[in-house]
Amino acid sequence: MKNECYIVRDLMPSYIDQLCSDESRRFIEQHVKGCASCSHVLQQMRAELNDGEKVELPSRIEQKKPFEKISNLLKAQGNFSQFLKASFWLSLLITIILLAFSFNNFIPWQENQQEAERVEQQRQEMMDKAFAALPVEGLPDKTALQTVFDQYEEQLQHIAVFAKEDVREISSLPAEPSAMFPIDYEKALLVVGENGEITEPIVPNEYDIGTIVMASEEKLVQFEYKNAYLKTVENAHQTKYYSLKVWELFSLPLAFGLTTLFIFAIWSYQKRIMKPLRPQVG
Ligand SMILES: [Zn+2]
Numbered sequence: 001m002k003n004e005c006y007i008v009r010d011l012m013p014s015y016i017d018q019l020c021s022d023e024s025r026r027f028i029e030q031h032v033k034g035c036a037s038c039s040h041v042l043q044q045m046r047a048e049l050n051d052g053e054k055v056e057l058p059s060r061i062e063q064k065k066p067f068e069k070i071s072n073l074l075k076a077q078g079n080f081s082q083f084l085k086a087s088f089w090l091s092l093l094i095t096i097i098l099l100a101f102s103f104n105n106f107i108p109w110q111e112n113q114q115e116a117e118r119v120e121q122q123r124q125e126m127m128d129k130a131f132a133a134l135p136v137e138g139l140p141d142k143t144a145l146q147t148v149f150d151q152y153e154e155q156l157q158h159i160a161v162f163a164k165e166d167v168r169e170i171s172s173l174p175a176e177p178s179a180m181f182p183i184d185y186e187k188a189l190l191v192v193g194e195n196g197e198i199t200e201p202i203v204p205n206e207y208d209i210g211t212i213v214m215a216s217e218e219k220l221v222q223f224e225y226k227n228a229y230l231k232t233v234e235n236a237h238q239t240k241y242y243s244l245k246v247w248e249l250f251s252l253p254l255a256f257g258l259t260t261l262f263i264f265a266i267w268s269y270q271k272r273i274m275k276p277l278r279p280q281v282g
């Protein structure tokens with residue numbers, strides 16, 4: 001740094017405030033043109049002084065007070081707006097996650113429903129076929145009933161036909177395939193099972209979900225599911241009577257979805273209210 005530089009820098013504050021003599025002004029301007037270092041210092045000093053101007057005079061602070069109140073309120077509103085915005089996105093995220101979970105549960109739920117429906121339809125189908133194989137009068141034809149049994153040998157243990165008058169002790173005989181406590185096979189007109197023979201002694205299945213009974217005018221058909229198939233029957237039963245409803249499956253994401261909508265409504269209402277105020281203050 002040259003000697004001249006020291007003088008120039010001493011003069012700089014009064015130069016910026018335009019308080020120095022014309023001679024000093026010319027001297028400084030000439031020097032600054034040729035000295036990058038002083039030119040830089042001058043720029044910095046100017047910038048600093050400009051910033052300093054922004055520091056308010058006490059009188060101006062008083063004047064600005066009412067505006068600042070609005071401004072602070074706006075800042076608070078701005079924070080509230082930020083809060084609403086954050087809440088909205090968080091709530092939306094939770095809704096999406098819960099929805100994903102519900103959909104994930106919905107697939108097996110739907111499969112269970114379809115399986116339950118299939119089991120029920122098949123139950124009706126088995127009964128229809130068994131009744132179709134029965135003669136209007138007289139004893140049932142074993143071969144015809146065996147044919148029906150063979151179609152469902154994966155599922156069935158036995159099909160038995162009873163004369164209605166032989167099972168009078170059962171008060172209400174269903175006209176639809178219904179799960180019932182088994183009727184003793186000793187009273188049956190005919191029983192068919194695997195290979196057309198029943199090797200083991202017939203013990204009624206005491207699991208009433210696994211025994212299905214249906215009565216017509218004259219006859220009554222009872223069939224028992226195979227033990228291996230009981231799990232499927234049990235699941236179908238559980239699904240039919242105890243499974244969640246669709247809306248229950250989606251109740252959580254639904255609740256959060258509504259909350260998200262609610263937050264969004266407040267947020268957009270607040271944004272709309274805030275809008276016309278801004279230009280007045282700025
Ligand atoms: Zn210099």
